[in-house]
Amino acid sequence: MPRDEFSASTKRYLAQSAGYLCSICSKLTVGPSSESGTAVSLTGQAAHISAASGGTGSRRYDSALSPQERSAADNGIWLCSDHATLIDRDEKRFTIEYLKDIKQAHEEKIRLKQSGVNIENGLITKIELSNFGKIDKEVTLNFTDRNIIYGNNGVGKSLVLELIASLSDKSYLDRWTSSSRPKVNSFCNIHYFKNQSNKFNISIDRQDQLSYFFNNASMPFLLPTMSILYISKSYWDHLSEMPDKERDEKSNISLVSSYFKLTENELINIIGSITRDKKLFFNDIDYDKESRDIIVKFNGPKNDFYRPFSSLSHGETLRVILEITIKIAHYYSKFNSTILLIEKTGFSSIDYAGINVLLKAIYNEKQDFQFFLASVDIDDYNTEGFNVYELSITDNGNVVACLKELNIKDL
Structure with a gap:
């Protein structure tokens, strides 16, 4: 033959x-x-x-x-x-x-x-979703290792990050399974690649019943293969949710560690590693054992000087929080596939220059974790090397995702 x-x-x-x-x-x-x-x-x-x-x-x-x-x-x-x-x-x-x-x-x-994507640690490559919030018709977003999603409030930026975060903490699905939501069948496919393609599916039926599937096989729950760090609210919002007495009795090191859901000793070790390594925003960050406070080094006109965390402005405080966030994601990535999700609203006091310092570090330092930033606008951001999606609502009320071809600004 x-x-x-x-x-x-x-x-x-x-x-x-x-x-x-x-x-x-x-x-x-x-x-x-x-x-x-x-x-x-x-x-x-x-x-x-x-x-x-x-x-x-x-x-x-x-x-x-x-x-x-x-x-x-x-x-x-x-x-x-x-x-x-x-x-x-x-x-x-x-x-x-x-x-x-x-x-x-x-x-x-x-x-x-x-495409220059670091796949050795694994990453989410695509998300497909429909009937969540204002997203009535299916929307698909393809991702790389560095991603920015922007658009007006209410178009679904936080939704995308919450669905990803729900792979490690299903509480992020609570508002999408509440009895007050529209009675529709909602679905989300999250495609993950590490050595081979895998698909996580999250479905919510008209009776608000939640179902999981992994590679099309029904599962009672999902056991994700990655670590997910989701910064969705600011440090100040975290403090405002605590009872006044509890907040007043805690040291700053205790308050910051509770924000990251770490023990005090774990946070002190993180700060110690920041002291030894390259910094994003400050010359130095250290821990003062006597005051149980974080101290930050500044450049003065004559001499360098230290200030305690408790005396920092909102913007300076959030720069410290962001520095710690990046370091935590770095350590996560040493043990597991890691995804860092950041809501710009959680760092609203940081100006565009500060966000650009973050983006530059994510791009130039070739971090070993996948990165997502959700923001209302990106007009003054340096987006070189980032996969950028705009979510917007059309005249007929449908949410659409547009991959943007952006002008590259100088670093």
């Missing part, structure tokens, strides 16, 4: 779309050859997913395919020589569906890498 072989252009396409890496083990399959100044050594193969012919020993042969379909790129996968041999010796393990899933995940990994 004749074989429906791939053409040279199809083989080249399969190799290039796989980044010349084996789709199973990511082994590099191309390199220089010593035969000539222009020669290369190619050790990969364009393997058929469904066999090229139906002869003896053929694996996964599908007689329903036409010769053109059998020799098309959709029926091919790029592999190293070892795995090209292995898949044709074990068709029970390497089924058609399994190989197609492997190919799709590998090509997604190559696409993200080519």
Whole structure:
């Protein structure tokens, strides 16, 4: 029986779309050859997913395919020589569906890498949602490792961040499952990539019943594979929610640690690491054991001087909080895939220059966590290197997401 072989252009396409890496083990399959100044050594193969012919020993042969379909790129996968041999010796393990899933995940990994996205720690690549708040029709947003979502109040910026945060704390879904919400079927798909694509689904029916799915399989609850740090309210809002007596009796180190849900000792250790490392906003931040307060170093006209946290302005206080936030996310990322979600309203006293210091650090320092910022506007932000979405409401009342092509400002 004749074989429906791939053409040279199809083989080249399969190799290039796989980044010349084996789709199973990511082994590099191309390199220089010593035969000539222009020669290369190619050790990969364009393997058929469904066999090229139906002869003896053929694996996964599908007689329903036409010769053109059998020799098309959709029926091919790029592999190293070892795995090209292995898949044709074990068709029970390497089924058609399994190989197609492997190919799709590998090509997604190559696409993200080519875009400059750090995928080694994992990240959320896409969110699809409908019938939440003012979002009546499905809205889709594609993400990279650095993201900004902006738009007027009420269009769904916080909603997107809350749905992501709900993967680690379902209390963020409380207002979307309350009896006062419109009686509609709401759904959200959150796509997460680490080595392979995964999909978390959150559904709320007309009776406000919450359901979870992972890769389309029903789950009683979700066990996320990432750490999520969500800064949704300001430090001052946190203090205002505490009883006056409790707030007055606590030291500043105790108040700040409660804001981050850390023990005092954990926060003191975080501050110690900030003292040793590069700073974002201040020359130095330290802990004063006697006063149990954070102290911050400033540059004076004659000499440097320290001020206690309790004497800082709102904007200075929030810069300290933001410095600690970034450091906590940094430590989270050493142990697990980490996502940092920040509402600009939580840092409303920080001016545009301060936010640009943050964005510059996120971009230039190549942080190992995925970053999201929700803001009402970005007119004075330096958004170089960020994936920026605008959420807006059309004339007919639908919320739409627009990926913005922005002018790059000087750092």
